[in-house]
Amino acid sequence: MSLLVTLGEVLAVVGAEEPGPPRVGSGFRLTVAGAESNVAVGAARLGADVAFAGRVGDDEFGTLARTVLRGEGVDIGALRTDPGAPTGLMVKLRRLPGTVGVRYYRAGSAGSRLSPDDLPEDLLRAASVLHVSGITPALSASARDAVFSAVETASSAGALVSFDVNYRARLWTPDVARPVLSDLASRADILFAGEDETHVLSSVPDVPELLLKRGGQGCTGRFGGVETSRPARRVTAVDPVGAGDAFAAGYLADRLAGRPPAEALETALTTGAFAVTQPGD
Numbered sequence: 001m002s003l004l005v006t007l008g009e010v011l012a013v014v015g016a017e018e019p020g021p022p023r024v025g026s027g028f029r030l031t032v033a034g035a036e037s038n039v040a041v042g043a044a045r046l047g048a049d050v051a052f053a054g055r056v057g058d059d060e061f062g063t064l065a066r067t068v069l070r071g072e073g074v075d076i077g078a079l080r081t082d083p084g085a086p087t088g089l090m091v092k093l094r095r096l097p098g099t100v101g102v103r104y105y106r107a108g109s110a111g112s113r114l115s116p117d118d119l120p121e122d123l124l125r126a127a128s129v130l131h132v133s134g135i136t137p138a139l140s141a142s143a144r145d146a147v148f149s150a151v152e153t154a155s156s157a158g159a160l161v162s163f164d165v166n167y168r169a170r171l172w173t174p175d176v177a178r179p180v181l182s183d184l185a186s187r188a189d190i191l192f193a194g195e196d197e198t199h200v201l202s203s204v205p206d207v208p209e210l211l212l213k214r215g216g217q218g219c220t221g222r223f224g225g226v227e228t229s230r231p232a233r234r235v236t237a238v239d240p241v242g243a244g245d246a247f248a249a250g251y252l253a254d255r256l257a258g259r260p261p262a263e264a265l266e267t268a269l270t271t272g273a274f275a276v277t278q279p280g281d
């Protein structure tokens with residue numbers, strides 16, 4: 001069966017239930033997220049065979065992340081427990097109705113200590129697709145090395161490399177990010193980028209499968225040099241965070257199942273739209 005391998009930081013998330021600044025007694029909802037683990041869960045729900053590599057702390061949030069991923073059918077044999085650091089945390093605040101702001105408590109977290117030694121070489125060599133994102137290389141030098149090493153191993157064994165730019169301004173500046181993200185984008189076979197992210201690439205490379213996302217306007221796909229633009233599904237947006245991951249999951253699950261890029265794009269538009277109708281990533 002076709003295997004999707006992905007790696008990154010899985011985080012505990014507490015999201016404000018009500019709009020407004022946090023107050024004593026405010027309600028927060030606990031979930032688990034992280035761009036690459038979101039993709040893993042989404043693709044597994046759509047029937048793909050998926051493995052996730054990373055690190056969590058030896059704590060309750062690490063146990064929660066393991067339980068969620070395992071329960072979603074993701075292979076977590078390569079998710080290490082790091083006793084030396086806590087599981088990362090993300091807080092989602094809703095300062096105003098209809099807005100979602102993110103704060104990270106992840107500096108020095110277990111997930112940020114991912115290193116090339118953590119990589120599951122056998123899985124990377126067996127993968128049909130390796131999916132990475134621009135978040136993990138922003139976490140630390142060792143995490144960045146792990147991403148490049150995984151790309152090298154998987155692509156030299158014949159896997160397709162899928163890369164989602166996922167620029168996060170709270171993690172690094174465009175000038176620091178640009179050479180790293182541009183290098184990864186140029187190595188991709190499948191490239192996901194938001195049109196508001198192209199400024200963090202030195203140029204948009206001519207990859208075999210390009211998905212240029214335009215939010216509520218839809219997506220332009222360029223497959224083997226042929227361009228096609230498709231509108232977004234009409235939905236009521238509740239929480240936009242995670243839409244890109246659901247989009248990538250839909251696209252990759254279809255490609256792994258042997259469907260052509262144009263068909264996978266339709267699935268991606270649907271899964272991306274569904275994700276924004278629900279709170280949580």
Ligand code: KDG
Nearest residue numbers: 033034035135241242245281
């Ligand atoms: O794409 C959604 C992710 O941004 C979220 O789940 C958390 O990985 C995350 C991040 O670093 O922002």
